[in-house]
Amino acid sequence: MIPTGEATAILPAGNHHSPVKVFGNEKIRATFDDLCLQQAINSRCAPGVTEVVLNPDAHCGYGAPIGCVLASPTHIYPGPVGFDIKCSMSLLQTDVPADAMIDKTIRRELIHAVCRRIPTGMGKGARDVPKSRRVEEKTGVAAMTDGASSDVLAALGVPVAWADRCEDAFHRGHDGSADALRQRLYYLRQGKTFSRFRSTVQQLGSYGGGNHFGECEVVDVVDDNESRQIANVFGLRDQHVAFLSHCGSRGIGHRLASGQFKQLEHKFDQWKIPYPGNDKQLVYAPIGSSEANDYIDDMSLGANFATVNHLLINALVLEAFQEIIPGTTGNLVYFISHNIARQEIVDNRETWVHRKGATRAFPAGHHALKRTPFEHTGHPILLPGNPQAGSSVMVGLPGAKESCYSVNHGAGRALGRRRAIRELDQKQIDASFDSADILSNCRRYPRDEAPAAYKDFEEVLRSVKQAGLAKEVARLRARFVIKDSSDADD
Template sequence: MSAEFNPQMIQVTGGATGFIPAPENKGKPITVIGTKAIRQTFDEKCLEQAMNSRGAPGVTDLVLNPDAHCGYGAPVGCVLVSPTHIYPGPVGVDIKCSMSLLQMDLPADAVVDRGVRRALINAILERTPTGAGRGQRSARKARKVSTVNGEKVLIEGASPVVCAALGIPQEWASRCEDAFHVGHDDTKDALGNRLAYLIAEGKIPNFEEKVIQLGSYGGGNHFGECEVVELVDNQRARRAAEVFGMKDNCVAFLSHCGSRGMGHRLASGQFRTLQEKFERWGIALPGQDKELVYAPLGTAEANDYLDDMAMGANFATVNHLLINALVLEAFQEVIPGVKGQLVYFISHNIARRERVNGEEAWVHRKGATRAFPAGHYSLIDTPYYETGHPILLPGNPQDGSVVMVADSGAEKSCYSVNHGAGRCKGRKAAIRELDQEKVDAGLAKHDILTNCRVYPKDEAPAAYKDFGEVLRSVEEAGLASPVAKLKARFVIKDAELGLRGAA
């Protein structure tokens, strides 16, 4: 590892805080969140990407969260702020990849029986396909989405019309970080015009095939997970849990997915377009990294990206809401009479317009989660103004996940926290190094069922950072406090057809 990109370059300011001087010491340093153990997980490529991103045109702030690791242009687990430029890389190709949590009134002992859990897994898979290219046709009880409704999803997000057409409870839209996104000029007409152009020009091939991925999980690290809620026993946490609608010792369902093939097509199209223009115009790339292309705000290129990002974000929002509606339907089929309410839907791959350092800027969160505490101006006229909104942090099935609420100290990280544990092993390394029997035995020891005959090694808990240390970093840095712990009872992941149906 070179001296230039070494964890020792981090200047420590507290037990879980530090900074890295900006390139050539020009401007605000990079904010680092993480204990000593976590700081050692930031490898050479991660730090190199952080420095390239901080030195990019128009960037005023960069934050490395505890889950940070090498990403697309910018590290996964970073926050990039610019009042003048928009960057596709620090959003990524899975636009608005997100978390959602569905709380049910079902007591925990209702899912103790393995037969019940297996029936629930099967009922969910009949409705919500898994896998990179799979859509409604591979799930016989999926909700059918027409091309016309697919276009409305992209333009309107979780509007009353869209929710009614897809059987999504309309009140769930109020439990979203953003129920819909508008175009570069703050209108949905801009999205309608942009979508019409993209379809007419053949820029979204196989549009119908992408539309029918609504209501489905993708591959990789996307998942659905049945949880048991354990509320933290203090007054603040109990008050927040009450506002969030969480129920102690009851069943909940946690989902992680994004905008599927539609978002990937929109994002990859933008990367190609901007990279071609950079090459044609001879514009220097930050750190000579073609994944750090950008567009100055107000240009046609920026407007096109903002419109495409908004459409991808709308698709991801409705995808999550539809998945939750289908999951609830599956639970009701197996256990009649179950009721469910969305706790929250929150993204971690998005750029949002917010106020930072007293001025309006675009806050790019790449594998980072919004963390607005009580009293934050953005929470005015929402149920969360007096508590802060729910933060959904997935760990891994064995160590569990958490629901948190932001503290006032989140200001130091541009009101953001990590989106999960973060990888400590690449996929190829995990497949090569981890023992399959140990991976499966770990889940069995914790009585966690899955839809996979063998659990994917590249998604095993050992492929991710120590979740306890990650959470300690968040709490010690004063960013957020826990409200509830989530204990996994079963997990749904992408698996080859021949490997499904574990006993």
């Protein structure tokens, strides 16, 4: 990497390709291992790719690094979207004052109330907890084909107005229609992909395993006039309780992505097409081909499911708060994805921008924000750090144009899961949560999700600020965390 500024660099990708853009200061650039950099170069040299960006949280992923942006006007790439289609963040702001979270008994009751409504872990769904929303089959179909429509939200008991607080409330098929998605879903339900659709759709309103979580926060708005004004537009309330969620399309998205990877790999082998960088995880399809159309339809089905999943999670969280603290009110601040491909204008050309572990960062005045609540501020960016370092709400700056209007999606892993389990001490992890007065639903906090398994969040944020991509509006301080506790309880 060749430094070009305090928190910027380039990674040469050969004589025939422009370099990979790197965002991160010297300390952060030292966290990028050789495989991460090689994946970035492979991605940049792949057919049709016009730009690749490495964000400060970058680490090796599936074909392309997690924490990267890949732009192509002519090709669609499943790898730089990944298996958890439209894995996303959402933030619910309540009117509960921060002082209400001092009492551990209240926090413990809230944990139980949330967990009675929202299952956690692989394969878990509504049938696994007593107060979840049971999902009718027709509602599940509508959720996948229409996204967060007023009919779907009303059927699930979700405030219809929350759809206006979504990065994308719905996704359409390859031809811009919902009919394409209905036809595609009907086809998939005739085969093995969704042979148990009625059962699988019960995962609406659930967290997955791994790095998915729900987290009760106290909001600390940055103490300057501009930040306070922006926070007001966002709907943030200083020194009040909010709830941050990280989840995606669950088993439905994984099945859709797995099927697409297998089909495209079969086509590559059948046609004897070389894989970019000799890596079959970088399969692709030219826009306009039947293969690209099928992938766009499947990605959209998974993305719609993820959107409704998040909105239902937030409705259930609010219901849990109302059970323990009667009279609680709450509103969605924002829902934003970080595993998706979207059509956007890049250099005056319609381009598929793939964000793999990367978050959209449109600043004030961006044409895509016209007639939204965020037209004059930029939209909220939700960046999870770790429970002990906190998370951040940021807003994009004009300089984000250099990164395809993108920033990192969080802290990024410093240790792989196996290494974290092998090297980190369980007693020290649990003691650190006790010392920080952060409760959890886990008897033992998952070692592979411990704060030490992630990069230094302050350095990550410092890189974003130094590079002029975004500014911080508020910091979120965790009061309790909900994770998949199945492994931790064994």
